[in-house]
Amino acid sequence: MYYQAPRQKFLSLADLMNSTPSPQLGYIQNPLDRVHNNRETEGFIDEMSAREDSLAVVLAGDRPLYRKSDNPGATALFSISDAMALAPEGETLFLGIHPKGLPVFARLAKSVEDPGNDGDMHYVTEKGPADVEHCDLRGLALRGVVPAPEAGIVALARSLFAWHESHKFCSTCGKPSNMTLGGYRRECPDCGALHFPRTDPVTIMLVTHGEQALMARGAHFAPGMYSAIAGFMEPGETIEDAVARETFEETGLHVGTVTYHMSQPWPFPSTLMIGCYAESTTTELTIDTSELEDARWVSRDELAASLRGEADFSPPADFAIAHHLVRGFVDGV
Amino acid sequence: MYYQAPRQKFLSLADLMNSTPSPQLGYIQNPLDRVHNNRETEGFIDEMSAREDSLAVVLAGDRPLYRKSDNPGATALFSISDAMALAPEGETLFLGIHPKGLPVFARLAKSVEDPGNDGDMHYVTEKGPADVEHCDLRGLALRGVVPAPEAGIVALARSLFAWHESHKFCSTCGKPSNMTLGGYRRECPDCGALHFPRTDPVTIMLVTHGEQALMARGAHFAPGMYSAIAGFMEPGETIEDAVARETFEETGLHVGTVTYHMSQPWPFPSTLMIGCYAESTTTELTIDTSELEDARWVSRDELAASLRGEADFSPPADFAIAHHLVRGFVDGV
Numbered sequence: 001m002y003y004q005a006p007r008q009k010f011l012s013l014a015d016l017m018n019s020t021p022s023p024q025l026g027y028i029q030n031p032l033d034r035v036h037n038n039r040e041t042e043g044f045i046d047e048m049s050a051r052e053d054s055l056a057v058v059l060a061g062d063r064p065l066y067r068k069s070d071n072p073g074a075t076a077l078f079s080i081s082d083a084m085a086l087a088p089e090g091e092t093l094f095l096g097i098h099p100k101g102l103p104v105f106a107r108l109a110k111s112v113e114d115p116g117n118d119g120d121m122h123y124v125t126e127k128g129p130a131d132v133e134h135c136d137l138r139g140l141a142l143r144g145v146v147p148a149p150e151a152g153i154v155a156l157a158r159s160l161f162a163w164h165e166s167h168k169f170c171s172t173c174g175k176p177s178n179m180t181l182g183g184y185r186r187e188c189p190d191c192g193a194l195h196f197p198r199t200d201p202v203t204i205m206l207v208t209h210g211e212q213a214l215m216a217r218g219a220h221f222a223p224g225m226y227s228a229i230a231g232f233m234e235p236g237e238t239i240e241d242a243v244a245r246e247t248f249e250e251t252g253l254h255v256g257t258v259t260y261h262m263s264q265p266w267p268f269p270s271t272l273m274i275g276c277y278a279e280s281t282t283t284e285l286t287i288d289t290s291e292l293e294d295a296r297w298v299s300r301d302e303l304a305a306s307l308r309g310e311a312d313f314s315p316p317a318d319f320a321i322a323h324h325l326v327r328g329f330v331d332g333v
Numbered sequence: 334m335y336y337q338a339p340r341q342k343f344l345s346l347a348d349l350m351n352s353t354p355s356p357q358l359g360y361i362q363n364p365l366d367r368v369h370n371n372r373e374t375e376g377f378i379d380e381m382s383a384r385e386d387s388l389a390v391v392l393a394g395d396r397p398l399y400r401k402s403d404n405p406g407a408t409a410l411f412s413i414s415d416a417m418a419l420a421p422e423g424e425t426l427f428l429g430i431h432p433k434g435l436p437v438f439a440r441l442a443k444s445v446e447d448p449g450n451d452g453d454m455h456y457v458t459e460k461g462p463a464d465v466e467h468c469d470l471r472g473l474a475l476r477g478v479v480p481a482p483e484a485g486i487v488a489l490a491r492s493l494f495a496w497h498e499s500h501k502f503c504s505t506c507g508k509p510s511n512m513t514l515g516g517y518r519r520e521c522p523d524c525g526a527l528h529f530p531r532t533d534p535v536t537i538m539l540v541t542h543g544e545q546a547l548m549a550r551g552a553h554f555a556p557g558m559y560s561a562i563a564g565f566m567e568p569g570e571t572i573e574d575a576v577a578r579e580t581f582e583e584t585g586l587h588v589g590t591v592t593y594h595m596s597q598p599w600p601f602p603s604t605l606m607i608g609c610y611a612e613s614t615t616t617e618l619t620i621d622t623s624e625l626e627d628a629r630w631v632s633r634d635e636l637a638a639s640l641r642g643e644a645d646f647s648p649p650a651d652f653a654i655a656h657h658l659v660r661g662f663v664d665g666v
Contacts, residue, residue: 028571037582037621156569163568166526167504174502174509184567193499197568201534201605234517235496235530235603236489238361239596249370260593263572270568272534288370 026141026319027265030152032096032104039181045094048103048182055098056083056105057154058090059161063134064154065109066146076140076150083107086128093160094182095153106157106183137267141319155267160184162269163197170195202271203242204230205278206325207253213303213329214251214280215313216295225314228322229292230273243278251295252286255279261328264321275321277329304330359474359652360598363485365429365437372514378427381436381515388431389416389438390487392494396467397487398442399479409473409483416440419461426493427515428486439490439516470600474652488600493517495602496530503528535604536575537563538611539658540586546636546662547584547613548646549628558647561655562625563606576611584628585619588612594661597654608654610662637663 038044048054055077058065065086066076078086087109095104137158141151160183170177170188177186177195186195206228207214215226231246233239240258247255255278264273287295298306298313303326305311316322371377381387388410391398398419399409411419420442428437470491474484493516503510503521510519510528519528539561540547548559564579566572573591580588588611597606620628631639631646636659638644649655 027569028574030569030574034567034578037623152569159568169502169504169507171500171502171504171528174507176507195504196533196565198531199534199566199568199570200529201532232529233532233605234367235492235532236360236363236485236598236600237532237605238598239605239607241361241363245367265569265571267569272566272570272572274572290370 024141024144024148024318025262025264025321025324026148027152027155027267029149030156031099031149032153032156033099034096034184036184039094039184045182048094049092049105051103052080054080054103054105056080056107057095057150057157058083058086058107058109059154059157060087060109060134062158062162063136064140064158065128065132065134066140068131068133074146076146076154077104080105086132091161091164091179092183093157095156095160104153106161108161138319142317155265159199159265159267159270160197162267166269167195167198198270199265200271201233201239201242202230202266202273203233203239203246203276204228204273204321204325205243205247205255205258205276206322206329207247207251207255207278207280208329209280209283209297211300212297213300213326214253214285214295215298215303215315215326216251216292218291219293221293222314224312225316226294226296226298227316227320228275228325229295230322232271233274239274239276243276247278247280250288250291252282252284253280254282256281261325261333262321266321273321275325277325277333300330357474357477357481357651358595358597358654358657359481360485360488360600362482363489364432364482365486365489366432367429367517369517372427372517378515381427382425382438384436385413387413387436387438389413389440390428390483390490391416391419391440391442392487392490393420393442393467395491395495396469397473397491398461398465398467399473401464401466407479409479409487410437413438419465424494424497424512425516426490428489428493437486439494441494471652475650488598492532492598492600492603493530495600499602500528500531531603532598533604534566534572534575534607535563535599536566536572536579536607536609537561537654537658538576538580538591538609539655539662540580540584540588540611540613541662542613542616542630544633545630546633546659547586547618547628548631548636548648548659549584549625551624552626554626555647557645558649559627559629559631560649560653561608561658562628563655565604566607572607572609576609580611580613583621583624585615585617586613587615589614594658594666595654599654606654608658610658610666633663 057076064076066074068074087107090108093106095106098104135145170193172193173191175190177188180187216229217226229250233242243258244255247253257279259277261275266273302311306315315326390409397409399407401407420440423441426439428439431437468478503526505526506524508523510521513520549562550559562583566575576591577588580586590612592610594608599606635644639648648659
């Protein structure tokens with residue numbers, strides 16, 4: 001409901017290692033200045049591209065690369081020359097300026113398909129240097145593989161690349177469009193339409209009724225994991241209307257007061273998670289089984305136990321906003 | 334920060350005429366059930382389309398039509414047969430089910446161009462019945478031409494038609510795509526991609542510093558009008574980050590605590606306005622003149638006077654969320 005220090009200080013690995021572990025909402029730390037006021041200036045992006053001290057993140061399909069190191073620690077920020085070596089033929093985004101004053105780019109590596117352990121098809125690079133690994137973006141944030149601000153930078157790159165991948169053609173006239181402004185816009189040379197990266201607002205709500213909160217699970221969740229419910233917003237809705245509609249559609253519950261708690265960018269591929277509490281005026285559940293496998297009312301005490309790992313279900317991990325909705329309810333926010 | 338009665342009761346014209354005038358946030362009352370759980374059911378939309386008791390709104394380009402009447406009052410909801418007569422060749426959306434149990438559609442009228450009084454090109458129908466008028470969507474809400482819930486329905490139709498108009502081709506492969514689910518989706522018959530209506534989140538923030546708030550104006554504003562500042566959110570941002578970035582870009586101010594206040598769907602063409610208060614930690618202004626013509630700190634007392642029409646500038650009209658941010662600050666929210 002409030003927010004301090006909007007310009008996140010870039011945390012060095014030393015800062016992170018010295019800090020006491022605390023719940024970390026994923027992808028919210030992005031230290032870059034996107035310098036929108038400069039992007040349209042003739043020659044500005046060329047000037048940034050000519051600098052040899054730039055940094056870059058590299059994605060192989062949807063998998064970020066990172067350099068293993070015990071000291072100073074793993075990093076997803078490569079020198080621009082290393083990034084060009086890792087991804088000599090890929091597309092380039094200009095993400096912004098690092099607090100250290102260095103331009104930061106993103107490169108999409110030429111890649112080969114690999115089935116991966118989860119059965120999904122991922123893209124990985126041809127064999128690179130021995131100290132360069134790849135990781136899925138969830139794991140990168142969940143396990144703190146690289147410093148949190150770097151996960152934020154990689155998440156931005158992933159969202160932008162995913163948007164470009166699905167928007168190579170002008171939706172107005174069907175002709176191929178071109179990336180401009182370092183990746184923050186596409187332009188159609190045929191009809192002149194301008195296209196901007198898409199961010200889909202999603203409401204995610206912990207539905208409460210007195211001392212209880214509704215925990216639900218989709219069929220694709222990890223075994224035993226229960227979370228808050230969520231859904232995409234639509235044209236013509238307020239945040240509060242969307243919370244009420246989604247809650248009713250998925251559970252049959254009627255919602256009264258809705259309170260905004262916090263938000264999170266979610267790079268799968270590019271949604272804005274708007275986290276709310278929703279006070280239900282009813283308790284009888286009518287589950288939409290196409291969306292949810294199960295839902296149940298859980299007491300505040302049981303939720304507190306679940307956060308300590310002492311319940312018969314698991315709460316969401318702390319890199320997801322649902323964890324912080326649960327924690328806020330337990331803490332009496 | 335809170336919200337009551339999420340399922341808006343449908344207000345009849347009589348209700349509205351009997352109610353005391355109060356500040357009205359535009360487009361937020363939409364009484365329709367979008368029945369998403371039924372839309373994919375084979376034959377459901379055909380069944381709705383076959384009903385003769387359906388209602389429909391009609392747009393001529395971006396201008397809604399309405400029927401003039403002193404009793405029972407003007408309405409934008411036509412019988413489906415009247416709507417078909419007004420728009421015999423246009424596209425059809427199935428918007429949802431009215432609280433009275435009636436399906437509600439939207440028709441896009443065949444239209445001819447007309448320059449209009451504001452210099453913009455609008456589309457208006459060929460001459461229709463003498464009691465049918467057209468109006469711009471802003472005026473419809475601002476002047477309360479039709480009941481507020483009907484303005485909400487028309488706003489939804491306008492957002493969806495605008496999306497279809499600019500998304501006739503698949504952005505993934507460039508081939509023509511087809512409208513499905515009554516207008517809530519497009520499908521590409523060639524590559525199979527599914528496309529959903531786009532809603533762009535925008536932060537709109539009243540920047541405050543103690544007893545003062547920042548009021549700004551763009552060059553395109555009505556003479557003397559000052560408002561809150563606003564900007565599109567981007568991939569990788571929290572709401573709070575976007576508030577801080579936009580405020581810094583447009584004014585040079587550094588923002589501390591950000592507090593969510595309320596939200597509003599804005600059908601020009603389809604944004605979600607996320608209204609926040611932003612406490613500035615600095616006061617020196619560096620205006621981005623490409624965005625703003627002027628900005629100034631205004632005391633709470635002057636803002637209160639502006640709401641009474643007694644200041645040397647005008648606040649935003651009460652159908653816009655910026656008005657309610659100003660009013661909330663004046664009231665000490």
